[in-house]
Structures are given as structure tokens and as C-alpha cells.
Amino acid sequence: MEQKKIGAVYLIPSFMGEQSVEVLFPEYNKLIISKLNYFIVENARTARRSLKSICSDLRIDTLHIQEIDKHVDVLPIDAYLEPLKHGYDIGIMSEAGMPCIADPGNLFVAKAHSWGATIVPLVGPNSIIMALIASGFNGQQFCFHGYVPLKDGRLQALKQWEQQAVKFSITQIFMETPYRNMLLFEDICKVISPQTKLCIAANITLPTEYIATKTVGEWKLQTPSIHKQPAIFLLGT
Amino acid sequence: MEQKKIGAVYLIPSFMGEQSVEVLFPEYNKLIISKLNYFIVENARTARRSLKSICSDLRIDTLHIQEIDKHVDVLPIDAYLEPLKHGYDIGIMSEAGMPCIADPGNLFVAKAHSWGATIVPLVGPNSIIMALIASGFNGQQFCFHGYVPLKDGRLQALKQWEQQAVKFSITQIFMETPYRNMLLFEDICKVISPQTKLCIAANITLPTEYIATKTVGEWKLQTPSIHKQPAIFLLGT
Structure with a gap:
């Protein structure tokens, strides 16, 4: 048979x-x-x-x-x-x-x-890789961490990712539940050095797509409108 | 004006x-x-x-x-x-x-x-993300390391990536110059535990596409034909 x-x-x-x-x-x-x-x-x-x-x-x-x-x-x-x-x-x-x-x-x-x-x-859209190539950061080495920890170790995680990004040029990629995006942005502004670069990529592939890379210092002067928008955050050089 | x-x-x-x-x-x-x-x-x-x-x-x-x-x-x-x-x-x-x-x-x-x-x-093919989703490994947390170090720290890097994959379920993705793929495969067999899972994804999107996930122990019994084929290697759970 x-x-x-x-x-x-x-x-x-x-x-x-x-x-x-x-x-x-x-x-x-x-x-x-x-x-x-x-x-x-x-x-x-x-x-x-x-x-x-x-x-x-x-x-x-x-x-x-x-x-x-x-x-x-x-x-x-x-x-x-x-x-x-x-x-x-x-x-x-x-x-x-x-x-x-x-x-x-x-x-x-x-x-x-x-x-x-x-x-x-099959080929199709993926917000992580599209955010990465559009960030201008190193694409030869990168880590995706998924969602940022909610409480325990949240700020420490951000600090550690910054170190990996700045010291070893390993692009750090992470995200947050969309309605908490602004809280994450505030935490980033709190603990990440003003000289470190942050890319925010929101609504990827949508007509409202918004992708910008600035230093955290520059971001503090121009808060992004990403409340409830699906977004990817990247730290890099 | x-x-x-x-x-x-x-x-x-x-x-x-x-x-x-x-x-x-x-x-x-x-x-x-x-x-x-x-x-x-x-x-x-x-x-x-x-x-x-x-x-x-x-x-x-x-x-x-x-x-x-x-x-x-x-x-x-x-x-x-x-x-x-x-x-x-x-x-x-x-x-x-x-x-x-x-x-x-x-x-x-x-x-x-x-x-x-x-x-x-723009949307298009990317072998890293396509290999990741086809591996069956954790897609919530992963690291791409680019090319495996040639000499210094090569085996230590592989061991360290294995630990990240097994202990923290962070999928580890890396590659090698195609004509050295078989040497990398041999090094993996040498230092990675037989129980740890390895995915090899070669010729992605091509008619000769080959993607398989096995334990290193299983791979040792069935050597892949990836000499000079563009390939992505992944360690994961």
C-alpha cells in the first residue's frame, strides 16, 4: 500500500x-x-x-x-x-x-x-524587521525583547538594553501594549541618557505610519503622538 | 519664497x-x-x-x-x-x-x-524573520548575532547562545559565509548539547528552500547538505 x-x-x-x-x-x-x-x-x-x-x-x-x-x-x-x-x-x-x-x-x-x-x-509585513531597517540603526546585530516588563525590573531592563545598544552597537527592539505607550515613553525619558538614540515606529504600513529616530534629549522636546497606536521602540547607534 | x-x-x-x-x-x-x-x-x-x-x-x-x-x-x-x-x-x-x-x-x-x-x-523577503517563524522556536524574544566569530571566542559564543536559548527561551539566530557552513555545523555538533534544538534554514524563498528543526543529536545522524548554500542557523526551544 x-x-x-x-x-x-x-x-x-x-x-x-x-x-x-x-x-x-x-x-x-x-x-x-x-x-x-x-x-x-x-x-x-x-x-x-x-x-x-x-x-x-x-x-x-x-x-x-x-x-x-x-x-x-x-x-x-x-x-x-x-x-x-x-x-x-x-x-x-x-x-x-x-x-x-x-x-x-x-x-x-x-x-x-x-x-x-x-x-x-510566505513573504509579508513584519513590524519588527520593518522598524529595524527604517530606524537607521545597526542591522547586523539586534535583539527583540517582546513586551517591556510591567513592574519588576522595568527600568533596569531599559538601562541594560541601553548599555547593549551603546556599548556593543546591538540594536535593542521592544514594545508595549498600545494604551501604555506614553508611560513607556516617559520611563525611557526618565532612565535613558539624553545622548542615546531612540527610534519610534508606529502604525507601520498604515497611511498613518510614523517613524522617527532622535536622541532621547531631542524626543523630550517633541513628545510623539503614539497613545493607543501600535508601536515598536528601538535603542541603537 | x-x-x-x-x-x-x-x-x-x-x-x-x-x-x-x-x-x-x-x-x-x-x-x-x-x-x-x-x-x-x-x-x-x-x-x-x-x-x-x-x-x-x-x-x-x-x-x-x-x-x-x-x-x-x-x-x-x-x-x-x-x-x-x-x-x-x-x-x-x-x-x-x-x-x-x-x-x-x-x-x-x-x-x-x-x-x-x-x-x-516596503514589504519584502527577509531571511532572518522567515527563518524565525519557520523554525518553530519562540518568536517573542530573539537575538540576531550576524556572522559567527571566525576564531577568537567562536566556540564560547556558540555555548553562550545555547545557554540563552535553553535557559531563557531567547531564540538565537546567526549565520556563516556559505562556503564555511559545514565547518559551522561541525562546530555546533562539537559544543552544543545533543538535546538542544537547532534549526537550519537554507535557500529561503528559492525552489530549493530547506528548513528543518531537530535536536543536535538528531542532526548528527543526518548531516544537512548546505555547503555553499545561503543559510540561517537558529538555536531555540
Whole structure:
């Protein structure tokens, strides 16, 4: 009996807001999506809308869309990936931008690797790398720290990142929940030296995109309007 | 007298090898390129070919293309950016993938920021972020180290990165000159614990794309064929 070939996992970037398809995705993504029947997504409603926008002739109601519930202790990884074993391909999709960066999609990818599945990342927007290249900072060495610690060690973390940026020219990238952006900005102004450079990149790829690099001293004279705007912060040289 | 508005800098991703335009770039990139007359590029010959492939109706011979000479002590940053001051937009382009990551493009961006120019990163392929999402490793915290040190501290660096990956779940990303990939693989096998996970992502976006995540112990039983292939290495959990 012929052994069924295991399916592939496609990592599908999604919208970052209300942009047009032509700004964000290569035509090829549409071709891939049009061939898939199984999806694992961060949010089913936004995923359906995103899939339909990228690939307008998609019959959404015939698709198998599994949502990742972040509030459960044990994710149904094997169950969601089961179609792979029957030779079907699966698409993984985040709520915004590239999957597997700030969502548990990577756990599904890890399992698929252990089954020997082919993993195919598609081209699309990613705010971390786009902020990095637009910052003017060193792109040869950089660290992404995710969200800044809320309380314990918050200011120490910022000081330590500044040291890594200034002393070793390792660009430090981090973010904050959008409604706390201004608090983070104030903390940065409090502990980071006025000579150190800070890049703030907000609303990347959106018509309201705002990217500026200044010294912290200069920023203090011109507070950015980033309250509730998705933003990336970078310290660098 | 009306003051001339300063131009914008567009960061234009280019090809990673012999793929089709439709796989790599959103349609929007073509629109931007078609409006630009000034370019700062890593390699003029490959840039011309890349620009023509993305935007077939471009009149290449009418463009002002300035090449970044990496062998000079002082880059002509102000001179190359001069058109910005006259209100012209400029495109910056690397030899492969996203600009300003492994080329001195960031120095031009930094200067443009200091002049108050708008910097616009365009969507395109980047092997670091694509390798990261396809690895199955933690995408919430990661470090990119660029090239592995050649001699001094080489094995110590690998050991230290392993510790960061295993102890703190910070994904460690690094690379090597392609013809030394197999030497790096041997060094990894020498110093990294057999239980630690290694992802090797080679020829990203190419038809020969190869991405696999295994423990170092498993890799020792199945040596990858990555000699002279552009590859990204990741240690993670």
C-alpha cells in the first residue's frame, strides 16, 4: 500500500490594519491560499476577513478554520495538525502581520517539524524587521525583547538594553501594549541618557505610519503622538 | 519664497536569487519604483537587474544609481542623499532581500532621519524573520548575532547562545559565509548539547528552500547538505 505523503504547513502573513492587499502581499500568497482547505488561526473572524480580502474568490464557508484558544492550558496541537497526516496542507495565520512571532503558532510549527512536515514561510509585513531597517540603526546585530516588563525590573531592563545598544552597537527592539505607550515613553525619558538614540515606529504600513529616530534629549522636546497606536521602540547607534 | 519639501527615502527589498516577482513582492513596490529617479544601491549591476524585473517598463538608463563602495573609509553619505534636499525621493536597495540589514544602507537612513526625511520601508523577503517563524522556536524574544566569530571566542559564543536559548527561551539566530557552513555545523555538533534544538534554514524563498528543526543529536545522524548554500542557523526551544 502506498504511504500517504505528509502535508505542508504554510505560514501566511495577514493585514496590519486597513491597507490594500497590493501594499502588503505578493500575488503568490493568493495562489497558496486558494489551494488550502485547513487553517489554524489566532482569531477566526479576522482570519476569515483577511483570507477573503487576499483571495476574493475563496469559498470561506467550505474551509476548516481552527482557532487557537490562548486561555486553555493545553493547546490541541496534534488534533489541529491531524490533516497533515492525511496529506492535506495547512495554513497558519496570525491576527496581524507574520504568524508565530507574538502568538502560539510556533508550537504548531514545532510539532509539524517533529512529524517531518515541510514548513513554508510566505513573504509579508513584519513590524519588527520593518522598524529595524527604517530606524537607521545597526542591522547586523539586534535583539527583540517582546513586551517591556510591567513592574519588576522595568527600568533596569531599559538601562541594560541601553548599555547593549551603546556599548556593543546591538540594536535593542521592544514594545508595549498600545494604551501604555506614553508611560513607556516617559520611563525611557526618565532612565535613558539624553545622548542615546531612540527610534519610534508606529502604525507601520498604515497611511498613518510614523517613524522617527532622535536622541532621547531631542524626543523630550517633541513628545510623539503614539497613545493607543501600535508601536515598536528601538535603542541603537 | 516657498521652502522646498524634503524628499522621502524608500527602502526597497530585492531578489534573493532566481525567483519570480510574484513570489516576493507586493504590487505596490512596483508603483513606488516606477516613480523614483534616484537610487543608492549595494551593487549597481544586480540593482539594475532587480529594478527591471520588478518594474518592467522602467527606463533604467535614465536613472541615477549610486553604488555604495564598502572599501572606502568615508562613505559619501551627504552627497548621495543630496537629491532629498531638492525634494526628490530616493530608493535604497541591498544586493538581496531587505536593505539595511547586512549592508551599510542604515548609515544613509540615519543621516536622512537627522534631516527630517520620511523613511518608508516596503514589504519584502527577509531571511532572518522567515527563518524565525519557520523554525518553530519562540518568536517573542530573539537575538540576531550576524556572522559567527571566525576564531577568537567562536566556540564560547556558540555555548553562550545555547545557554540563552535553553535557559531563557531567547531564540538565537546567526549565520556563516556559505562556503564555511559545514565547518559551522561541525562546530555546533562539537559544543552544543545533543538535546538542544537547532534549526537550519537554507535557500529561503528559492525552489530549493530547506528548513528543518531537530535536536543536535538528531542532526548528527543526518548531516544537512548546505555547503555553499545561503543559510540561517537558529538555536531555540
